[in-house]
Amino acid sequence: MKWALAALFMVGVVLVVAGLPMGQPQPDRAARFGGGVRVLPMTFSHSSHFGKPCATCHHEFADRTIGPTCMTCHVTDHRVAPLLAAQFHTLCQSCHLDESAAGRPSGPTRRCIACHLDDQAF
Amino acid sequence: MLLAGLILAVAALADPWRADGAFWDFGNAMGFVALAGLIFQMIPAPRGQARPHERLGYWVLGVTLLHAFWFLAGDAAARFYLLPGGPLHMWLGLAAVLLLAGLSILARMPDRLRLHPSYRHFRKLHRYLALACLAAALLHVLLSGFYLPHGWQGAGLVALALICAFGRLRPQVAAVPAYLMAGGATAALFVLIREVAL
Numbered sequence: 001m002k003w004a005l006a007a008l009f010m011v012g013v014v015l016v017v018a019g020l021p022m023g024q025p026q027p028d029r030a031a032r033f034g035g036g037v038r039v040l041p042m043t044f045s046h047s048s049h050f051g052k053p054c055a056t057c058h059h060e061f062a063d064r065t066i067g068p069t070c071m072t073c074h075v076t077d078h079r080v081a082p083l084l085a086a087q088f089h090t091l092c093q094s095c096h097l098d099e100s101a102a103g104r105p106s107g108p109t110r111r112c113i114a115c116h117l118d119d120q121a122f
Numbered sequence: 123m124l125l126a127g128l129i130l131a132v133a134a135l136a137d138p139w140r141a142d143g144a145f146w147d148f149g150n151a152m153g154f155v156a157l158a159g160l161i162f163q164m165i166p167a168p169r170g171q172a173r174p175h176e177r178l179g180y181w182v183l184g185v186t187l188l189h190a191f192w193f194l195a196g197d198a199a200a201r202f203y204l205l206p207g208g209p210l211h212m213w214l215g216l217a218a219v220l221l222l223a224g225l226s227i228l229a230r231m232p233d234r235l236r237l238h239p240s241y242r243h244f245r246k247l248h249r250y251l252a253l254a255c256l257a258a259a260l261l262h263v264l265l266s267g268f269y270l271p272h273g274w275q276g277a278g279l280v281a282l283a284l285i286c287a288f289g290r291l292r293p294q295v296a297a298v299p300a301y302l303m304a305g306g307a308t309a310a311l312f313v314l315i316r317e318v319a320l
Contacts, residue, residue: 001180002227008187009223015194016201024198029205040202085209101139110142110268112199 027116034068035075039084041118048107057091124165124294126304128282129158133308135278136269141316145196150269151309152189156182157259158308159301160222164256164287165294176229178296183226185305186219211265214258221255256283 099106108114159182167175203212238244
């Protein structure tokens, strides 16, 4: 049994390090959005978020700090770049969960690959 | 009966409207079934009934591995949660899997006798490792904060675990068929409630 578990452990390590060998599009962690921080790609479409107040996500509208696109700042500013994953997961997921709980079309709430593919449009 | 009730109780603590498709919900249902099995295994077995406890342990490990590999093999982005920079709750989940695998391997004859000539010593170490595994698994579920976002849900889960681990419950004979049937039914219910009913 210990050898079977050791083999499974090795399969797990390979899956984590190299990803799935086939069958699905593979996201990669790379420098994106003009910053040096290696991040996952993101799928986002403004058109499917019409109806939401812009300032829910675009805090710069309320802060009057309009400048480069939001992602540029979030991956280059050393104060917020380390918080990127936590901040965006909280922002996107909380809203999607609220919609889901209200029985409205919510988009993805948890599945990683549903958001982390590059659509070249974020 | 207690085992089936425990599986249902653990799964019932999760928010029924928290869902993200049958794939994700089934994978997490497996996680809850594994956690319930782990909690049940903390109740002492009657004297001379160690074999059923051992057999159920293998199934709990199997369901735990199914839960982990389900996501690794089915969601190409999930692996980034286990790479450097991944969140603490995922490392705790990995720790729980490794501890559970260690518990099973170290308790298996004849390796157990080689490592622990004294049964008392083995039992003590087995118990401490199991408590560490249970703590890591509970923190994995609670810190992920997805299905159990409210404090009362977390408190309920911890209370169930504490009662089984430290309460003076009647020794229980572990039953694999009951675990598989109750676990399968609970997993199906877990998914159906989220995908069909709500």
